[in-house]
Amino acid sequence: MVPELVGKLTGLGAEVAVEPAAGEQADHPDEEYAAAGAVVDPDALASADVVVSVQPLEADRVAGLRAGTATLSFLPVSTRPDLVVALRDAQVTAFAAELVPRISRAQSMDALSSQALVSGYRCAIVAAGLLRRFLPLNMTAAGTVPPAQVVVLGAGVAGLQAIATAKRLGAVVKAYDVRAAAAEEIRSMGAQAIELDLETLEGTGGYAREMTEDRAARQRDLLTPYIADADALITTAAVPGRTAPMLVTDQMVRQMGPGAVVVDLAADSGGNVEGSVAGKVVRVGNAQIWGGANVPSQMPGPASKLYAQNVVNLLTLMTRPADEDGAAAFAPDFDDEIVAGSCVTHAGEVRHEPTRDALRQQGPTEGDPA
Missing domain, CATH: 3.40.50.720 (NAD(P)-binding Rossmann-like Domain)
Known part of the structure; x- marks a missing residue:
C-alpha cells in the first residue's frame, strides 16, 4: 500500500x-x-x-x-x-496476485502486467547504462556516431516496454516473439519485427505455448546472426510458475562484439541466457551478462x-x-x-x-x- x-x-x-x-x-x-x-x-x-x-x-x-x-x-x-x-x-483464505485471470474486466487488477511494465523499462535503462557507447545517432562536426543496435527477445508487457524505452533513447531496435500477434505489436513500438521461418506458438492467457527442443534449436540457429550483430540483447521471455525458456546459448553470446551487453530479465526464474546469474553481472566472451533479480524492486x-x-x-x-x-x-x-x-x-x-x-x-x- x-x-x-x-x-x-x-x-x-x-x-x-x-x-x-x-x-x-x-x-x-x-x-x-x-x-x-x-x-x-x-x-x-x-x-x-x-x-x-x-x-x-x-x-x-x-x-x-x-x-x-x-x-x-x-x-x-x-x-x-x-x-x-x-x-x-x-x-486462511489466500489470493495470489499472479493468478488474476487475464481478461478485460481484470486489467486494472493485473499485478503481473503492472510489474512487468516496471521491469521492461528497467531492463532498457540497465542496458543503456552498461553499454559504453551512445544509444542514439549523433551527427557532429567531428563525425557521425551510429546508433546502437538493440535486440529484444519476448514481446509481452515487459518486452514491449523495453522496446519502447530503447527506441525513445534512440537505439535501432529489433525484436522477436514466438506469437504471431506480437509482430504487429513490435512494429507499433517503432521496432523491426524479426520474422523467422518457424511455426508460431500461440498459448492461453497471452502466453506462448512451450516449444519442442527441435524447434528451440532451430530458433537459436536463426536468431544467432541477429544477436551477433547486436550491441545489446534484452531477453524477457517468462511464464509465471514455470522455468524460463533457454533462448540464448553460451556460444551465441560469444559471437557478440566487444563491449556487448546482455540483460536477462528472467534470470531469477531459470534464465533465457545460458550462464546468466540472478543479481550478478558475469562476463562471457566479449559480453557482460546482467541477471535480473526481483527487478521491479529496483x-x-x-x-x-x-x-x-x-x-x-x-x-x-x-x-x-x-x-x-x-x-x-x-x-x-x-x-x-x-x-x-x-x-x-x-x-x-x-x-x-x-x-x-x-x-x-x-x-x-x-x-x-x-
Whole structure:
C-alpha cells in the first residue's frame, strides 16, 4: 500500500493498519501513512481481517493469523507447496496476485502486467547504462556516431516496454516473439519485427505455448546472426510458475562484439541466457551478462504505486460497501471469475486446481479434502 491510496480503502469503510517501516524502501515514511488515515501498528496482523503484502507471509506468520483471515500477495504456488499447506491448515483464505485471470474486466487488477511494465523499462535503462557507447545517432562536426543496435527477445508487457524505452533513447531496435500477434505489436513500438521461418506458438492467457527442443534449436540457429550483430540483447521471455525458456546459448553470446551487453530479465526464474546469474553481472566472451533479480524492486516507487492500485481494485471487488453503521465487510463472491481464479486456499481447502492436484501427487496431507 502507498499513502495516497489509503483513502480509497477507508472510503470503503475499512480500517487500514500498516506495519512500522513498511513503506520505507519506497520512500514512504510512517508519518505519511498516519497522515493519510492509516494506523501504524506493529501488531496489525493479530487482528487483521485481510492482510496484503508483496511477498507472501512465511509459515510462522501465517500461524499467527486468525482462522478466516484473508491474504493477498504474490504467491508462487508451484515452488512453495509448503506455504500453500500452511495457509490451508490455518484456515486462511489466500489470493495470489499472479493468478488474476487475464481478461478485460481484470486489467486494472493485473499485478503481473503492472510489474512487468516496471521491469521492461528497467531492463532498457540497465542496458543503456552498461553499454559504453551512445544509444542514439549523433551527427557532429567531428563525425557521425551510429546508433546502437538493440535486440529484444519476448514481446509481452515487459518486452514491449523495453522496446519502447530503447527506441525513445534512440537505439535501432529489433525484436522477436514466438506469437504471431506480437509482430504487429513490435512494429507499433517503432521496432523491426524479426520474422523467422518457424511455426508460431500461440498459448492461453497471452502466453506462448512451450516449444519442442527441435524447434528451440532451430530458433537459436536463426536468431544467432541477429544477436551477433547486436550491441545489446534484452531477453524477457517468462511464464509465471514455470522455468524460463533457454533462448540464448553460451556460444551465441560469444559471437557478440566487444563491449556487448546482455540483460536477462528472467534470470531469477531459470534464465533465457545460458550462464546468466540472478543479481550478478558475469562476463562471457566479449559480453557482460546482467541477471535480473526481483527487478521491479529496483524501482520501488512506481512499482509500489502500481501494485497498490492493483490491490485496491481487487479489494474493492471483494468488499461489500459500508452499511448504515459505516462498517465495510470483506465478502468475496466465489462465483466471480476473478475471485475464483485468484483464490488458492479457502475454508481449509486448496481451491486452485493445479496446486491441489500437485499436492495430491505428493501424497495425502492433513486437511486434504476427500
